């Protein structure tokens with residue numbers, strides 16, 4: 001029997017289902033890529049070629065669409081598989097799917113007809129993390145199986161009842177990077193040793209995309225072109241089931257739904273019931289094959305930026321599958337057994353095939369549940385205590401617009417106020433945006449716009465208990481992400497809809513690039529729009545100045561940080577150039593014909609500083625955190641159009657720092673990675689006028705005695721200064737208090753006796769903390785007097801002393817500091833009124849230090865502005 005199986009496997013061109021007969025007209029992977037399933041890790045180019053070949057071989061049942069292009073220029077594909085009858089009228093089918101997604105105005109008879117006739121749409125996404133290699137090969141195998149299998153009842157059922165959307169490769173750039181290191185490190189025959197070079201990826205690894213983003217956190221933020229493309233796919237199809245297929249550590253087994261706690265509170269019981277249906281079906285398959293697995297542990301479904309959770313907030317049944325990774329072709333597990341690449345493909349193939357079969361079998365119920373999800377979302381919005389949100393138009397119009405664009409791009413309806421809006425006693429200015437909760441995407445709206453998304457209380461209590469015992473918490477990702485808070489846009493919730501004229505907001509085309517002529521200057525109050533304008537204007541060679549303090553001119557108050565562009569010191573055509581740039585970034589520019597101020601500083605004041613196009617260096621590679629380095633690079637290059645030179649840390653000593661104005665140190669454990677000589681050069685460079693910007697863990701490094709570029713320190717759990725590993729220990733030990741001589745011995749207190757000394761505070765698991773800013777500091781230009789920062793660390797910085805520098809942003813007092821998310825009480829008390837961002841003058845230059853990463857996941861708009869202020873304005877002060 002076994003011999004027969006082995007024989008069948010050997011002669012079958014398709015080892016995943018040896019007994020199935022396949023249509024020879026459909027090409028195998030071997031025919032196109034040159035290797036059979038599991039024999040080699042298929043490259044991004046081969047994946048594209050094979051998907052193309054499959055679609056070409058069955059044009060009546062398969063279609064290949066290109067939905068995006070990666071940063072490195074690789075196409076992202078969607079393979080659409082369906083019956084020839086449906087594929088022949090695909091446009092009509094899609095229109096039906098979209099109609100089902102919007103039950104408002106859908107007549108009951110029409111809804112019934114759609115549920116009766118439409119296919120179940122199952123969207124399978126593969127390899128968002130580029131070094132999780134097996135699922136894209138499983139995707140190709142599944143596509144082949146669904147197209148080529150003959151006389152297979154389960155495949156026939158899928159063809160009849162479903163449309164399967166296969167995204168074979170979500171992250172081609174990351175996969176290419178993994179493959180390059182894997183191939184380079186590979187032994188003559190693949191080495192199962194986990195520490196072997198072929199498995200051990202160099203910085204930054206293949207998980208992330210070109211800008212080193214984790215795209216499985218990017219679904220609502222949409223910072224990356226790959227993610228933006230995927231949201232368009234979702235809105236084109238409104239799939240009823242969405243599966244994101246991953247890999248995890250090689251010693252693990254297989255994970256599938258239901259997800260672990262905590263669950264997003266907007267997940268519906270019907271979706272959880274489907275998790276159970278799919279989970280049981282896959283379990284039965286795996287049990288029959290003797291494959292070990294787990295569910296309901298580790299991988300949670302709380303954060304709405306996952307490939308699993310975002311679709312669920314729109315009504316899809318989202319699931320994550322995780323296969324133990326061979327991280328190459330073969331991996332030796334700790335128990336000595338070998339895990340092969342083919343093993344991984346086999347399990348993913350089985351889980352995905354079982355899922356599409358179960359979806360096909362449950363088609364009508366799946367569609368009915370989806371429709372009811374969308375209907376009940378509208379109802380909840382019509383009846384709940386909050387009926388709509390108003391995003392209040394502020395001075396920084398670019399921020400509000402960016403937020404609105406972000407919402408609209410994920411299928412959320414937004415309306416724009418034509419004139420003033422009124423509600424209760426409050427008046428909102430024209431241009432404010434209204435987001436009603438009575439819409440099919442209402443649950444996504446609540447997730448993104450509510451200040452807090454509540455976490456199950458019992459779960460939180462359990463984490464407290466674990467924490468006291470020093471067990472790790474079970475929180476998989478961040479606990480807060482509210483977009484109005486991280487953008488710094490005021491969001492007001494209304495129980496009664498506001499009155500006033502509105503019309504649908506459409507991602508507005510750039511306004512006409514016309515600026516009024518100005519005799520003296522154009523003035524641009526600082527903000528996210530103006531920062532982007534200034535970055536681009538400086539690159540374009542325009543002369544820009546910036547006012548350090550406020551002034552009033554022509555009856556208008558200009559806040560500190562207002563940018564000044566004078567025609568007299570700029571080339572001819574400045575009006576057109578600036579007009580074009582300002583329109584592109586939605587920045588207001590006021591033309592003035594007289595420089596004689598009514599109040600405050602003058603345009604020719606000594607407190608008006610000339611900006612220069614900053615020459616920026618970014619520390620890159622080990623030991624920087626790849627995400628921090630990637631976020632910083634993306635914010636500079638893509639968000640703000642600021643060129644930057646990335647230099648590997650060991651090469652920093654080779655760079656002539658004098659040719660640069662700004663050096664950004666991303667978060668990272670620098671330790672001794674920057675040697676003594678390089679540190680000295682760094683200090684000299686800052687003294688000569690350089691701007692050093694340190695993020696997160698890099699700021700801690702600056703406080704080390706041997707670096708001495710930041711005159712503060714981080715604190716321990718009890719508020720004492722954390723010992724400096726670079727300093728001499730005797731000194732610190734001496735500083736510790738000796739016990740009082742005559743103290744009475746206290747009764748033994750076990751709890752107290754167990755408390756460790758010199759322990760860092762527990763990390764904040766990704767919460768939003770309120771930061772009070774000092775608006776008189778240039779670094780805070782355009783940021784108002786409060787912002788909300790994403791905190792995800794155990795760093796507590798004692799504020800700088802007045803004679804050392806400025807605490808530009810301090811965490812608020814303890815009763816106000818937590819804006820959203822989970823922060824342990826003792827950590828909250830410790831963080832209150834400690835430093836979030838500091839600016840310390842050093843000679844002619846300065847150090848700007850952030851306690852946390854201001855560029856978090858690219859969506860922390862408010863803190864990103866402070867980072868850009870450091871880069872753009874730092875060299876001028």
Ligand SMILES: [Zn+2]
Pocket residue numbers: 129132216246247
């Ligand atoms: Zn993954």
